Structure formats: C-alpha cells, structure tokens
C-alpha cells in the first residue's frame with residue numbers, strides 16, 4: 001500500500017492547514033496552542049502526539065518511551081511527560097475480551113481457537129512459485145466488469161491443473177489472493193469486517209471452496225490483510241469515534257488536540273482527532289492496545305483454520321508510532337513477532353510475507369532473528385533486473401541477491417517479483433518496450449534466481465501497464481490472449497510455464513545456494529545454484545543484440561559433462577565446455593545426468 005501524496009487526497013478535502021476536517025469538509029480555524037493535550041480526556045486515548053504537540057511541548061516536556069507492564073505482556077507507551085500536562089498512561093480498557101467484539105461487529109466469530117489438526121510441510125514456501133491474483137482484475141464470472149471468487153475457481157486449472165508435466169497449465173504452486181474482505185474500495189485494503197467476504201466477490205463458503213480446490217491441485221494459498229488500519233466504515237471505528245468513552249475508543253489512535261501547522265494524518269471528528277497514515281478513510285488501529293493485537297491474531301487463526309497456508313501482510317512498517325517516528329519502530333517489530341507466534345501455533349509452516357517497502361537495510365530487519373516475518377518482498381529486485389538487462393551487465397542483479405545472501409538470517413530468502421499491484425514498476429511488456437528478448441530474460445531471472453519468485457497476474461501473457469497509475473496495473477486479464485498463447489510453444493506464456501517447470505524440477509533451483517560465476521564475458525551473467533546433491537548453472541546473455549561465444553572453464557565446478565534443462569534446439573550436452581549463445585539467450589545446465597530438458601531456447 002502506498003501512502004497518498006500530500007495534497008493528492010483521494011478521500012476528501014484537506015484544509016489549508018493540511019489536516020482533515022471530517023465534519024465540515026472545510027479548513028479548520030487555527031486553534032490556540034494552549035488547547036494542547038491537557039484536559040480530562042487527554043489520557044484516554046493513545047499517545048501519538050500530533051506534530052504540533054511535540055513542537056509545542058518542546059523543551060518543557062518532550063516525549064519519552066516508557067515501558068509499562070500493564071499485566072498484559074510487554075507494552076510500549078510513548079507518552080508526554082510534563083508537570084503542566086499530567087497525562088494518564090492507562091488505556092480505557094472497556095472491552096475486556098475479544099469475545100465481546102461480537103457486540104460491535106455482527107460478523108465476528110468470537111474467540112477462534114487453533115485447529116491443531118491442520119498440518120503443513122516445513123518451509124514449503126521455499127519450494128514454491130507464487131502467482132499473485134489481483135481479485136478485481138483476474139477473472140470476472142458474472143460480467144459486471146470486476147473479478148470475483150467464482151472467476152478464480154473457474155480458472156484454477158489455468159494456474160495448476162494438478163497434473164504432473166501438464167502442457168496446458170502454468171504450473172504455479174502457490175497463490176496470493178489480494179484482500180477479499182467486505183470493503184468500500186476495489187482494492188479492499190479498507191476492511192469493514194475481517195470476517196465477511198465482500199459480496200461483490202462471493203461469500204465465505206465460496207472462499208472455502210477456492211481454498212480446497214487450490215489445495216486439491218497442489219497449490220498453497222495466502223490471504224492478504226493490512227494490519228495497520230481498517231476502513232473508517234468498520235463498526236469498530238464507528239463505535240470508537242462515537243464518544244470519548246466509547247467501548248472501542250482505544251482500538252484507534254485519538255488525540256483531543258489538533259495538529260498545529262497541519263498534518264494530513266490527523267482528521268477531526270466531533271469527538272476528537274484520529275490518526276490515519278493512509279488517508280482518513282483508513283484510520284490506524286492502536287497496536288498499543290493488546291486487544292487489537294489479539295484481534296489480529298484472531299483474524300489470522302480464522303483464515304488459517306479455513307485452510308490458508310499463510311498471509312501477505314500489507315504496509316507492515318506502520319503499526320506503531322513512537323514520538324516523531326511513524327515507521328519501522330521497535331514497537332512495530334515487537335507486534336510482528338507476536339503475529340509470527342500465531343503462525344507458529346500451527347504444525348508445519350504458516351508463511352508470513354510482508355510488504356516492508358523500504359531500503360534493503362530497513363527491509364531485512366523485518367526478518368528479525370528469523371522470528372519475525374518469514375519473508376519480505378524484495379522491492380529493489382525489479383529495478384536491479386532492469387538495470388542489468390538495460391546495461392547488459394549482471395552486476396546490479398548480483399549485488400541485489402548477494403546483499404540478501406549475506407544479510408538475512410540463515411535459511412531465509414527474499415520474495416522476488418517484477419511487478420505488483422502498486423507502483424513498484426511498470427509491467428514488463430511496458431518497461432521493456434515490447435522487446436521480447438528482454439522480457440524473457442527478466443522472466444527467467446525472476447523464476448531462476450535465489451529467493452521465492454512471485455508472478456503478477458497477466459505478466460505471463462505480456463499485458464501492458466504503465467507505472468504511475470494504480471488502474472494501469474489492475475486491468476482485467478485478457479483471457480483470449482491467455483487461450484491463444486497457451487497453444488503456442490513459443491509464446492511468453494509457454495516461456496513462463498517452462499521456466500516454472502525448470503525451477504520446480506530441480507531442488508537446486510528451488511532452494512539451492514547462490515554463487516555468481518565469472519565466465520570470461522561480463523555481458524553473460526552466470527550463477528550456480530547448489531544443494532549438497534545438485535549443481536545447476538544458469539547463464540544469461542544480457543546482450544540482447546549480439547551473440548556470444550563462450551569457452552567456459554567448468555572443470556572446477558563440474559567434473560563431468562553438463563546436461564541442458566533449458567538449451568539449444570536439438571542439442572544434447574554442450575561439447576568441450578564451449579557454448580555459443582544467441583542474443584538474450586538463457587541456458588540452464590545441470591550436472592545431473594537425469595536432468596530433463598524442459599525446453600529449447602525460443603527462436604527470437
């Protein structure tokens with residue numbers, strides 16, 4: 001999820017002072033700083049100070065982080081300290097148990113207990129190829145112009161029909177469904193209930209069928225949730241804003257004082273100001289309230305019990321604000337560790353993949369010591385791939401992969417992708433200006449590299465989409481194109497299918513270690529993927545206009561001949577370690593005499 005740009009509000013008017021006035025939709029008058037945080041109700045709500053409070057308090061008070069054990073586990077509270085403005089640290093705490101939330105959200109199931117009968121293989125995700133389904137765009141079954149769950153069900157065979165060596169399905173082994181919660185938007189990151197499926201998509205029973213049918217075909221499946229916020233139309237929020245002493249007041253982040261000088265993150269209501277990092281329609285939940293954490297764990301158990309194998313967590317950097325720091329706080333990391341524990345309650349792995357859209361250095365912190373997220377999306381991957389392809393030099397992609405090889409906890413890998421529903425980059429067809437050699441290279445790099453590969457829907461058929469507008473990245477999948485390309489062995493769809501089969505057919509390509517190999521020509525990027533039993537060499541001619549003749553000194557790495565998994569038409573094993581590569585060619589060679597050739601290098 002991308003934070004909206006200042007002044008580019010998609011939710012409503014913004015005042016000249018920069019913050020929202022929910023009641024009138026008009027700029028608010030400047031309020032006197034003396035109205036500050038003092039007052040009877042100030043301590044009831046939570047303690048992210050509007051920016052002006054921090055400035056106004058300045059030297060006389062300031063903010064400190066205080067660890068307050070409230071008998072409910074570790075609990076970080078940032079509270080203003082000032083003799084002039086005594087503020088209580090305790091929460092209102094009117095709701096004592098999440099069982100009581102049924103009173104507020106009629107869809108709430110009460111306390112969800114772990115289904116201990118559910119099992120999963122350990123680290124299954126490291127052997128998977130994921131397909132990212134944007135529900136609104138993937139498949140529309142009823143002709144209303146919007147994708148739906150019946151559409152997903154009808155096209156599961158396209159993704160994986162469950163048959164080994166299928167020549168008709170893509171062969172992915174895991175799905176990520178974009179959010180399906182009842183919501184007002186089409187992205188559905190603004191949940192109105194965590195326990196109701198958006199009626200435009202279907203219902204809970206249909207969702208369960210999708211999960212079962214995916215499993216039957218050998219595919220794992222993830223749900224997608226943004227823990228940071230709900231919709232402002234969620235009954236939790238409606239209750240929270242109804243009064244300063246409302247039942248769920250402390251489920252959200254409130255302040256009685258307005259932000260001086262402006263902050264678009266704060267919105268005024270009749271009962272106070274609430275904090276909404278992603279726009280006023282999506283108020284931040286208060287993760288300093290242990291019941292909010294418990295509730296998100298309850299949501300996770302609910303969907304794990306339904307059969308989901310993991311979850312994709314949106315915008316994980318924003319859970320807890322500490323003073324001026326609104327992202328990547330220690331409090332946020334602590335909450336994610338709590339959510340990971342919930343995944344750990346199940347036998348075998350439930351996978352948590354997070355959107356920590358930040359520098360590599362910040363992102364890697366979300367793995368903790370292997371006790372936080374199981375994986376994070378590699379947001380510098382698409383640019384590194386493009387950089388290498390455009391320059392004809394493997395350094396950028398090697399540097400990206402090597403960074404994570406060296407900096408992630410042992411046994412953990414990043415989640416690689418070329419494009420997603422946000423503005424992480426244009427679709428490959430657009431980014432590489434329809435140059436099929438470059439698009440095939442990018443596809444192969446994504447599907448053969450160290451890491452967990454994700455394919456965004458429509459990429460396999462070369463749909464276009466210009467970075468910069470969400471709608472460009474979320475168009476309906478062109479099913480006629482998919483049908484046509486499915487029959488053509490030289491199509492981009494077939495190339496995807498082949499690269500997926502190559503990866504899944506080799507343990508070394510699935511989860512082997514990575515090592516770059518110098519092959520004497522810098523325009524040919526080469527790496528080895530190895531397990532103790534297997535060794536596979538991947539070669540990419542990043543020069544998309546010139547052929548390359550290589551004399552590989554493989555004797556140090558391979559004691560015998562190598563066998564092609566992806567190679568030249570009619571060719572068995574490369575003779576005398578001499579290879580010629582056509583422009584943009586990809587070759588995959590295995591030491592394993594049993595290696596099956598998956599495909600020939602396509603004719604360009």
Ligand SMILES: [Ca+2]
Nearest residue numbers: 140142146148
């Ligand atoms: Ca529909």
Ligand SMILES: [Ca+2]
Nearest residue numbers: 284318319320
């Ligand atoms: Ca937050």
